[in-house]
Amino acid sequence: MRHHEGMVDDSDQGKRLDAFVGAMGVVASRSAAARLIDDGLVLVDGRPVAKGYALSAGERVEIDVPDEDVPSLEGEDIALDIRFEDEHMMVISKPAGLVVHPAQGHLTGTLVHALLNHSVSLGSLQGEDRPGIVHRLDKDTSGLMMVAKTDEAQNVLQEAIKVRSVDRRYLTLVHGWIAPDSGLIDAPLARDSKNRMRIAVSDHSDAKQSVTTFRVLERFDAGAHDDGFSLVECKLYTGRTHQIRVHMAYIKHPCVGDQVYGLRRPKADLGLERQFLHAYSIAFDHPVSQERLSFHDPLPDDLSSKLSEIAPLSRGRTAAGDDVMASLDRNL
Numbered sequence: 444m445r446h447h448e449g450m451v452d453d454s455d456q457g458k459r460l461d462a463f464v465g466a467m468g469v470v471a472s473r474s475a476a477a478r479l480i481d482d483g484l485v486l487v488d489g490r491p492v493a494k495g496y497a498l499s500a501g502e503r504v505e506i507d508v509p510d511e512d513v514p515s516l517e518g519e520d521i522a523l524d525i526r527f528e529d530e531h532m533m534v535i536s537k538p539a540g541l542v543v544h545p546a547q548g549h550l551t552g553t554l555v556h557a558l559l560n561h562s563v564s565l566g567s568l569q570g571e572d573r574p575g576i577v578h579r580l581d582k583d584t585s586g587l588m589m590v591a592k593t594d595e596a597q598n599v600l601q602e603a604i605k606v607r608s609v610d611r612r613y614l615t616l617v618h619g620w621i622a623p624d625s626g627l628i629d630a631p632l633a634r635d636s637k638n639r640m641r642i643a644v645s646d647h648s649d650a651k652q653s654v655t656t657f658r659v660l661e662r663f664d665a666g667a668h669d670d671g672f673s674l675v676e677c678k679l680y681t682g683r684t685h686q687i688r689v690h691m692a693y694i695k696h697p698c699v700g701d702q703v704y705g706l707r708r709p710k711a712d713l714g715l716e717r718q719f720l721h722a723y724s725i726a727f728d729h730p731v732s733q734e735r736l737s738f739h740d741p742l743p744d745d746l747s748s749k750l751s752e753i754a755p756l757s758r759g760r761t762a763a764g765d766d767v768m769a770s771l772d773r774n775l
Contacts, residue, residue: 445469445508450649451498454636460487460504461494468640469506479506516545516572518560519552526587526738531731532600533562533575533590536740539717542582544573549582558590565590566597577601578611578682586613586722587740591730599730604682610726613677613687614660614742614767616719616749617696618706621659621673624761628655628690632683641703642685644693654680655690660764664756668710672699672753676767688718699749713749721746723771741771 447469455463461480465473479485480494484507487496498504521541527534535554542549545556558565558575565575568591575590577600589609591597603609631650635641644650658676665671673696677687685704691697692704699705700715726737742750760768 447506447508449504449506451500451502451504452636452647453500455498456500457497459494460485460492460496460498463498463504464506466638466640467504467506469508479508484508516555516559516574518558519556520560521552521554521557523557523561526740527736530564530592531596531729532592534725534736534738535588535590537580537585537588537722539583539585539743539745543579543588544576554588562592564592566592566594568594568597568601578604579684580722581685581688581718581720583717584613584720584722585743585746587725587738588722589725589727596730600727603727603730607680608728610724610737611679611682611722612724613679614721614723614746615675615677615687615691616699616746617673617675617691618699618711619670619673619696620662621657621675621694621696623659624763625658626656626694628657628694629653630690630693632686632689642683642689644689651683652681653683653686653690655687656680658763658767659761660767661760662758663753664758666753666756668708669713670711671756674750674764676763687720713752715745715749717745719746719749739770739773 449467461473461477464476464485470476477494483491486505488502524536525533526536537554542553545553555574567574569576577589577591577597580586580588589600591600630644630653632642632653633645633647633650635643656678659673660676661674663672679686688698688701688704697705699719700712701718706712721742723740729736
């Protein structure tokens, strides 16, 4: 049984219980939420109520999702782009479109299924549905990920992320010109009170500290359908869900192609149907040998082709841009 909880805030005052649970993302649909309520698996302030119950602000909703709703995991023959592997861990490059672990609507065909097919040993500390997983990338974000093959490695790598000794950097193309060459975004994140499938900057007590720094690598003049672009390197100091995407939208420079937090104008988005966001660099201490390891992953073709399209509009790279792109050229 999987247990989930949610607090009702002012924006959800008066909402039907089945609509509230359906919007939390723990089940596939409102009708699935209604079935859980009918089965007595949803409680409001510790008591069962009808699916049409009108919620009040401050109430706590608890949901239990039966384990049988998630099938047992089996390996699937899905290709892995492995950049490093030993008996303790792997570093892989995840393609856009690949979900990291099973969830409602994605019960097969995930990275976890590929890992189970590849290795008989994977860390188990994240639960049976997330073997080997140390950290996540969004479905439509590409790039480098660490995978643990033992519980010891998983524990060490997760702790390294917590104490911020893992250096994770991303490349993103965003809308508009970012004037300063560098900056810091320190804005707490929480579930959007109006749409629980989204994340938002929030001052709610449940919001978690979220810190992103950025460096501008290159700027591009405006075209006929856009306000120009900035190619940016973002460094994570925390690893919240959708962090870079939400933070860049918060400073009014959303990621190109972002279908949730972006402009959603096809021409301005250069025809991209996924966010221009790529985890291009990761550096960390090996969980056993403590050797410092560093990896770089050049942009995939769908993203690099968009940079080529707007290259005539470039105003030139910054010093940071020269350094970053040279490091990627060395890894081609």
